[in-house]
Amino acid sequence: xxxxxxIEILGTLAFAISGIRLASxxxxxWFGAYVVGFTTAIGGGTLRDLMLSLTPFWMLDSTYLVVTAxxxxxVIVSGPYLIRFNNTFFIFDAIGLGLFTxxxxxxxxxxxxxLWVGIIMGTITGAAGGVLRDILxxxxxxxxxxxxxxxxxxxxxxxxxxxxxxxxxxxxxxxATALSVIVVRIVAVHFGLKLPILK
Amino acid sequence: xxxxxxIEILGTLAFAISGIRLASxxxxxWFGAYVVGFTTAIGGGTLRDLMLSLTPFWMLDSTYLVVTAxxxxxVIVSGPYLIRFNNTFFIFDAIGLGLFTxxxxxxxxxxxxxLWVGIIMGTITGAAGGVLRDILxxxxxxxxxxxxxxxxxxxxxxxxxxxxxxxxxxxxxxxATALSVIVVRIVAVHFGLKLPILK
Amino acid sequence: xxxxxxIEILGTLAFAISGIRLASxxxxxWFGAYVVGFTTAIGGGTLRDLMLSLTPFWMLDSTYLVVTAxxxxxVIVSGPYLIRFNNTFFIFDAIGLGLFTxxxxxxxxxxxxxLWVGIIMGTITGAAGGVLRDILxxxxxxxxxxxxxxxxxxxxxxxxxxxxxxxxxxxxxxxATALSVIVVRIVAVHFGLKLPILK
Numbered sequence: 230x231x232x233x234x235x236i237e238i239l240g241t242l243a244f245a246i247s248g249i250r251l252a253s254x255x256x257x258x259w260f261g262a263y264v265v266g267f268t269t270a271i272g273g274g275t276l277r278d279l280m281l282s283l284t285p286f287w288m289l290d291s292t293y294l295v296v297t298a299x300x301x302x303x304v305i306v307s308g309p310y311l312i313r314f315n316n317t318f319f320i321f322d323a324i325g326l327g328l329f330t331x332x333x334x335x336x337x338x339x340x341x342x343x344l345w346v347g348i349i350m351g352t353i354t355g356a357a358g359g360v361l362r363d364i365l366x367x368x369x370x371x372x373x374x375x376x377x378x379x380x381x382x383x384x385x386x387x388x389x390x391x392x393x394x395x396x397x398x399x400x401x402x403x404x405a406t407a408l409s410v411i412v413v414r415i416v417a418v419h420f421g422l423k424l425p426i427l428k
Numbered sequence: 429x430x431x432x433x434x435i436e437i438l439g440t441l442a443f444a445i446s447g448i449r450l451a452s453x454x455x456x457x458w459f460g461a462y463v464v465g466f467t468t469a470i471g472g473g474t475l476r477d478l479m480l481s482l483t484p485f486w487m488l489d490s491t492y493l494v495v496t497a498x499x500x501x502x503v504i505v506s507g508p509y510l511i512r513f514n515n516t517f518f519i520f521d522a523i524g525l526g527l528f529t530x531x532x533x534x535x536x537x538x539x540x541x542x543l544w545v546g547i548i549m550g551t552i553t554g555a556a557g558g559v560l561r562d563i564l565x566x567x568x569x570x571x572x573x574x575x576x577x578x579x580x581x582x583x584x585x586x587x588x589x590x591x592x593x594x595x596x597x598x599x600x601x602x603x604a605t606a607l608s609v610i611v612v613r614i615v616a617v618h619f620g621l622k623l624p625i626l627k
Numbered sequence: 628x629x630x631x632x633x634i635e636i637l638g639t640l641a642f643a644i645s646g647i648r649l650a651s652x653x654x655x656x657w658f659g660a661y662v663v664g665f666t667t668a669i670g671g672g673t674l675r676d677l678m679l680s681l682t683p684f685w686m687l688d689s690t691y692l693v694v695t696a697x698x699x700x701x702v703i704v705s706g707p708y709l710i711r712f713n714n715t716f717f718i719f720d721a722i723g724l725g726l727f728t729x730x731x732x733x734x735x736x737x738x739x740x741x742l743w744v745g746i747i748m749g750t751i752t753g754a755a756g757g758v759l760r761d762i763l764x765x766x767x768x769x770x771x772x773x774x775x776x777x778x779x780x781x782x783x784x785x786x787x788x789x790x791x792x793x794x795x796x797x798x799x800x801x802x803a804t805a806l807s808v809i810v811v812r813i814v815a816v817h818f819g820l821k822l823p824i825l826k
Contacts (some may be wrong), residue, residue: 255568260572260579288548294544366562366568370659372659379662401657425657427656451771456824457824458825459822459826463777478678564768566766
């Protein structure tokens with residue numbers, strides 16, 4: 230297993246657990262919680278792939294299905310003790326967000342679209358799963374009001390563009406992009422940074 | 429008209445009526461009720477076709493549009509008397525669920541995907557229309573909490589796989605799959621079987 | 628800039644502003660308001676393009692992204708004074724609805740589908756963005772209850788068909804279709820015309 234795969238599994242796990250926990254607050258059954266967790270984990274990438282005219286990535290690799298089952302098991306077994314690991318999940322979620330942003334940008338550029346489409350698709354890959362999750366549990370999307378989230382993906386996309394413009398290699402560009410998403414996200418939550426509310 | 433077409437129309441009718449009735453409880457107008465009914469009937473198959481990179485099936489055959497109009501007419505004309513036929517609609521709905529699951533699995537395998545994708549797509553074909561319906565009327569999806577529904581499709585998919593593994597013919601496989609979905613659904617409702625709730 | 632482009636920008640602006648204003652009523656932040664505005668403006672056409680197996684139109688032209696930014700700026704700067712221009716926005720919205728309907732029908736016919744699919748796609752192009760907007764802000768879709776809206780698109784589609792049947796030229800057909808949508812919409816709001824509610 231490469232480092233990339235390992236990080237992707239961590240991120241998928243964190244996304245799925247966030248969906249399953251919110252579903253449990255709504256008293257969904259196990260199947261409903263699984264569906265919400267899976268949608269949170271793969272929803273953003275699925276939307277991206279549909280708009281890029283590609284087959285949704287999770288239909289080509291059963292890993293995501295299995296990881297979501299693992300997430301459900303963790304939530305069922307750990308129950309209320311899960312709260313102790315909130316910080317761990319937050320870090321996993323931030324790492325996943327960074328990685329998914331990079332994957333979204335690169336898949337879009339590989340499909341022949343310009344950078345601005347790549348930045349949107351990177352943001353959709355990272356943040357749209359959470360929006361679909363909130364639609365499924367019938368709540369107003371959290372990311373439209375809480376600390377900076379999707380904007381961290383947009384920022385990462387700008388960093389990606391700068392790295393390309395500066396002629397940096399693919400590996401350096403990927404790491405810089407993911408790191409900038411993760412750092413913005415951690416800083417935003419640490420200092421409670423929010424965007425202005427529209428009145 | 430073949431038996432297959434006849435069953436498909438019955439299932440579409442039952443799905444559309446379930447959407448129209450829930451829309452009427454929200455005091456939607458006729459057009460809104462029609463849209464909710466149509467989405468309930470074709471939503472699952474549309475999601476499946478988009479993910480399989482196929483043209484949504486209802487764009488190639490106006491039957492579904494017409495059947496939904498029939499469903500709207502039935503609800504408008506029958507009004508409160510409709511409640512008497514709840515058991516009939518439940519049976520139609522279960523039959524539709526079984527048939528849609530089979531159609532979803534076979535279309536997915538025909539597109540070259542493995543069985544596990546087929547089972548997911550069969551379940552989406554059967555159950556996602558109801559989820560889209562609940563999103564449109566702004567309610568938490570019913571299938572995530574009520575008696576076993578989507579899981580009946582998953583069970584049918586497993587039966588499909590067993591039939592294939594046993595080398596049974598296409599017709600036998602289809603009937604066994606659809607019947608197993610229908611039986612699981614009827615048994616679940618009769619005994620009020622629900623999955624455990626996540627706490 | 629052609630007249631067509633000018634009208635399209637006006638319509639996009641009106642759709643985006645309607646999304647941003649409803650998002651502000653929910654106290655979304657600037658980013659959330661932008662996403663809701665953008666989804667309102669491009670959601671219908673995106674759904675249409677996905678079902679026609681085409682690349683979503685806004686991925687090929689950054690105008691829509693920029694116009695939505697303009698809409699956000701207008702709402703932020705004008706604030707409560709925006710209410711004075713409600714009639715102006717209503718007219719822009721009606722014009723946009725007419726134009727989007729024509730675009731939706733023609734794109735569908737160009738993709739080889741029959742007129743009835745074109746009418747549905749024209750209606751989706753015009754009206755589905757507002758439905759997606761209402762899903763994002765967690766409200767019951769407005770168009771399923773308020774004055775005739777989506778039905779104006781259907782009516783426009785029928786006019787389109789009549790023009791074609793009468794052998795009128797493309798330009799005449801387009802103008803007649805768009806005008807009929809706009810007129811139906813204005814008449815409906817002026818007289819408070821609503822469809823019957825389903826009981």
